[in-house]
Amino acid sequence: MDERLGKKIGEGGCSEVFEWVDNSKIIKLGKLNTDYEGMQREYQNNYVAWESGLPVAKPVELLNIAGRPAIAFERIFGETIKERFFKQLLNQAAIPVMKSIENDVRLTARALSEIHKKTPLGSLSSQRENIKSFIQSVEYLTQEEKLKIITMLDAQPLKQLFCHGDPNPGNIIVRVDGSFAVIDWMNASIGNPEADIAEYIIMVRYAILPDSLPSAALEFFDTIRETMISIFMDEYCKETGFSSKDIEPWIVPIAARKLSADGISEDEKCLLIKDIRGYLSQLAEA
Numbered sequence: 001m002d003e004r005l006g007k008k009i010g011e012g013g014c015s016e017v018f019e020w021v022d023n024s025k026i027i028k029l030g031k032l033n034t035d036y037e038g039m040q041r042e043y044q045n046n047y048v049a050w051e052s053g054l055p056v057a058k059p060v061e062l063l064n065i066a067g068r069p070a071i072a073f074e075r076i077f078g079e080t081i082k083e084r085f086f087k088q089l090l091n092q093a094a095i096p097v098m099k100s101i102e103n104d105v106r107l108t109a110r111a112l113s114e115i116h117k118k119t120p121l122g123s124l125s126s127q128r129e130n131i132k133s134f135i136q137s138v139e140y141l142t143q144e145e146k147l148k149i150i151t152m153l154d155a156q157p158l159k160q161l162f163c164h165g166d167p168n169p170g171n172i173i174v175r176v177d178g179s180f181a182v183i184d185w186m187n188a189s190i191g192n193p194e195a196d197i198a199e200y201i202i203m204v205r206y207a208i209l210p211d212s213l214p215s216a217a218l219e220f221f222d223t224i225r226e227t228m229i230s231i232f233m234d235e236y237c238k239e240t241g242f243s244s245k246d247i248e249p250w251i252v253p254i255a256a257r258k259l260s261a262d263g264i265s266e267d268e269k270c271l272l273i274k275d276i277r278g279y280l281s282q283l284a285e286a
Contacts, residue, residue: 002065005029012170013263014038014186020072025060030069033262039069041125042186046073048122049188052162054115055181076181081108081169089209089217098224104169105228108200109235111172111180112164116193116240120162127163127191128153131253134260140273141256148280153253159192167200197236198250202258204228208268252279 005027006019014034018027030039039062046059060072081104088097088104131153135146164171165187173181204225209218233244255272258264 005065012184013261020075024075025072026057026075027063027065028071028073029065034069036064036069038186039071042184043071044122045124045185045188046071048120048124049115049162049182049185052118052121054118054162055111055179056185057181057183073183076173076175076183078173078175078181081172081174083170084174085169086213089213089221097220098227101224101228102231104174105231106235107174107180108167108169108172109232110239111182112167112193112196112200113236113239115162115164115182116196118162120190124162124188124190127165127189127195128158130165130187130189131195131257134257135253138256138259140259140269141276145277145280146256148283149253149256149276152249156192156194156249160190161193163189163191163193163196165189165196165199167196168203192250193240193242194247194250195254197233197242197247198254199258200232201229201247202251202255202272204232206268206271208265208271252276 004021006021006023008016008018009026010017014031016029016031018029020027028039028042030036043059043062046056049056050058057076058074060074063070063072084104085101088100091097132150135141135149135153138146141149164182164185166184171182171184173183175181209221233247237243255276259269259272
């Protein structure tokens with residue numbers, strides 16, 4: 001494709017990640033569902049995060065590689081929390097595994113709290129308007145359902161804080177020294193941290209892991225989902241002063257927004273739709 005690209009080292013719903021030939025950088029190469037405007041937005045958001053003093057990879061330049069948009073980033077060496085989690089799941093010694101998982105869940109909470117405490121030194125898009133736009137684009141809900149959910153969203157106080165937008169464990173890298181870096185800033189915005197936390201809770205609660213994992217690992221994950229959420233909330237609330245009640249009103253709007261994502265399966269979307277409609281039904285009966 002391009003002689004400057006080295007080994008492929010990662011892939012997500014919108015991009016592939018390659019080593020640069022001199023190993024000093026990585027290249028995030030957009031897939032067909034990512035246009036130049038989207039990649040430019042990620043570059044700008046990442047630059048704002050870097051300028052604001054957050055632990056992120058420095059964006060180096062925007063590129064065009066074989067007609068595909070790309071970003072060159074400073075290379076950060078380490079392992080994502082997602083990679084660590086899958087290794088932990090494959091380890092059948094449940095007690096030490098749970099302790100390792102707990103440590104990484106708490107690290108995730110601290111990483112997000114650090115983002116939410118920062119004032120962005122640059123322009124970011126409106127989180128609330130972004131969420132509304134995503135909800136309106138969803139084909140799985142009726143227009144009446146969408147309007148009810150947007151009304152729920154508008155009932156929440158409007159904040160103007162730094163938010164990541166995609167706090168999944170594949171976006172947090174743990175360095176060898178135990179420090180962390182946060183990547184993938186395409187969905188960063190200014191708004192309510194509660195949305196990021198709702199996103200994390202929904203991910204843990206509804207994620208469908210690959211069938212290639214042993215059945216024992218899948219069953220173990222099912223038994224610890226809510227424990228992981230409780231650990232996360234314990235750490236995040238200690239760091240920020242938030243409570244679980246602050247997050248609850250955001251679960252349905254963020255679940256609806258998540259239906260617009262390319263990176264989750266239809267089975268996962270069906271679970272989200274069922275619970276969204278269940279909540280709306282309870283609301284109508286109240």
